[in-house]
Amino acid sequence: MGYLNPLLKLPAGRALLDLPAEQRAPLEAVMRELRDQANTEAEKSWLKRKGPMAAYWRAVSTYARHLAHALSAGAPCGRRSGGFACTLPKGTRCPDCSSVGIDAGDPS
Template sequence: MGYINPLLELPAGRSLRALPPELRAPLVTLLREMRKQANAEAEKAWDRRKAPMAAYWRAVATYARHTAHALEQKGCASQREGGVA
């Protein structure tokens, strides 16, 4: 993805990746759909000039994306960074 996922620095984020693939796959699908829906809500809020709600929904979309990406990864963050935690 081109960035270091901050979610993977959290113990709970690492625990996500310990789940078996058959549990992770449906979660990824759900989170990707949540991201689309949250982005749509952000656009609606922006159109209504509700900037705080637009920012909230963009944050929801970002966290959903980060979580889905974490579930799709195979190695841990320290392995990707050459052993540096």
């Protein structure tokens, strides 16, 4: 994932990371399927010149993608930088942690 997932800024979004992997995996699969189906609907709506519905389905697709990425992420890093705990998954290079030379792979 090449961006900071905006859902992980919300407490409920971060709570997804606390779910056990065996609960996250099927939810992630459903979200990825929803993304594909919503993209198909967006294209159909666009071809019918139904712009508002195309925009709606594209938004559904985007939200589903963000949810799938959040569900596929591991436990949060937890390192503290600038007074805030990092919410990026362990093993990623946190922008704040990286800027001060802290490896985000280990929260200790």
